[in-house]
Amino acid sequence: MLYLSIIYVFVFCIIAKVFCDEFNLSGDAGQAYALKINIGHPPQTLSVLVDTGSTTLAIASYPRKESNIYFQSGNSSSVYHKGKEVQAKYSQGTWVGQLVSDFVQFPSLSNVPEVRTDIALITKSHKFFMNGSGWQGLLGLAYLPVGAWGENVIVGSWLDSLEKYLDKPVSFELKLCGTLSQTNSTHYGVFKMLDTFPEESNIFKTPILQKRWYEVGVLSVRLLNSSENNSSDSSDINKDNCVKLNEEKSIVDSGTTNIRLPDSVFRQVVDQLRHSAQASNNLILDEFWYHGEAGCWPEPQDWSLPSLAIDLLSTEADNSYFTLEIPAQNFMRVVSAHNNSRGSGSVSEFCYKLGLEAGGKETVLGYTAMEGLQVLFNRSGGWIGWRPSDCGSKTKITGPFNISSSLSSLCQLTKPVPDVAESIKAAQWILCAISIIAVAVVIYLLAPGIKVLLIRPLPRSQQISLSQAALVQQET
Structure with a gap:
């Protein structure tokens, strides 16, 4: 028996070693996925949430009630204080801080060099750090326009600093696996930087419509009954719901937990789930x-609810889309798991929350929609790739499907734009053209007056007469 126990322990250690080497993201229920980061010289190791819904690298610089772990700038010999105050506001929480720059490196990303980058040192916050959170900051991975702001200051991002250092565009991948079992509420995943993209047939791409957040075209969110077969029939795409889903913005945000839907769409989907x-x-x-309250049972639940279908615009054509099939295991989220089957006298409890919420007018695909998938963010190429993962829930991707009309027109989607720099350049050219036209109009209006001034003979003043007399006398 002792020999068998040793074998079990040995096998468990090997499995744990494999998982620990692979996973570099982890987080407790409802707290997104956190990554280890080294900041400053000598390095201080902290944890930051991986957030595709913002841009700034923001770190706590003071002890909080829930944690005494924070970045101590006085202990870093390489920190540079820029003397600027910056701030940020999120869908939940705000903070104010001081802008500095320092060296940043990620222990689990061996292929990523250490770079100096802007950092917002948070000095005051409100509802930003959650109670018991195991992270001390946020790593923003979106585009520059959704970063922190301050008076006469632009806060750069870590990704932009890395691109400048490498002198080439960079992209990344998130593989979010969720919990490893029904009796564990801690979730795991993998974050890695990409030099090239795999040429695989099972990658489904959706265009990034606006390079601010990772804004995509969400065409439909509906329940997928077991008897229903996906087809290219355009009846799956309801025009009214499609317009509502994209009315404000539809983004892919790893820093948000739930799938957030416009109020009317949320009510429609949840009514069907409830029935x-x-x-x-x-x-x-x-x-x-x-109302987002938890439901608890004495045993882990095996949900027999229909999957949630999310239809996304495809890069293949303007009338093409594909479908993410999200199983109930994803959106019936386990938030706490206490298995007391060892006879301690206490009761086992497994609590769940619904992974859907009403979002006013916006649509947010939080990490609930990403678990069980590998999601590739091609920043410079302007698309997000989705493919099945080898870990997590059995999330499926089906398609592509085609309809007879333009989905951009049907859903009133924002047309793709190249990037912010080109938009600014275009604006400069437009202003230049307007200035040239304005100057031409002014010259045209003043031309008659200028012509009169040029033709009219100059009056003979005393000074001019004296000058002429002197000139004649000198010649004589």
Whole structure:
């Protein structure tokens, strides 16, 4: 028996070693995915959330009630204080801080060099750091326009600093695996930088419509019944819902937990989920479905609910789309798991929350929609690639499907733009053209007056007469 136990322990250690080498992201329930970061010289190791919904690298620089771990700038010999105050506001939480620059390196990214970059040292925050959070800051991976701001200051991003150092565009991949079992609420994943993209047939690409956030075309969010087969029938794309989903913006945001939908679409989808649960004899209170409250059971739940289908615009054509099929395991999120089956006298409890929420007018595909997938962010190429993962839930991707009309027109999608720099350059050319036209108009209007002034003979003043007399006398 002892020999068998040693073998089990040995095998467990090998498996744990493999997982620890692979996973560099982790997080508790509802707290997104965090990555280890080294800042300054000598390096101080902290944890930052990987956030595709913002741009700035922001780090706590003071002890909080929930944590005494923070970046101590006085202990870094390489920090440079820029003397500027910056701030940021998120869908939940705000902070104010001081702008500095320092060296940053990620221990788990061996192929990424250390670079100096802008850092916002948070000095005051409100509802930003969650109670018990195991992270001390945020690593923004979006484009520059959604960074922190301050008076007469532009806060650069780590990705922009890395691109400048390498002198080439960079891209990255997120593989979010979720929890490893039903009895564990901690989730794991992998973040890595990409030099090239795999040429695989199972990668589905959606265009980035605006290079601010990672804004994409979400065409439909609906329940996928087990008897339903996806087809290219355009009846799957409801014009009214499609327009609502993209009315404000539709973004892919790893820093957000839930799938956030416009209010009317949220109500429609959740009503169907609730009725499906009732038909399966799962009696769940309305507070769970509509108000974000947790539901708890003495045993882990094996949900028999339909999958959630998310239709995304494809890069293949303007009338083409593909579908992410999100299983119930993703959106019926485990938030706490206490298995007390060892006879301690306490009761086992497994608590869940709905991974959908009402978002006013915006659509956000939080990490609930990304788990079980590998998501490739090609920043310079302007597309996001989706493919099945070898870890996590059995999330599927089907398609591509075609309809007979333009999806950009049907859903009133924003047309793709190259990038911010080219937009600024275009604006400069437009202003230059307007200035030239304005000057031409002014010259045209003043031409008659200028002509009169040029033709009219100059009056003979005393000074001119004396000059002429002197000139004649000198010649004589």
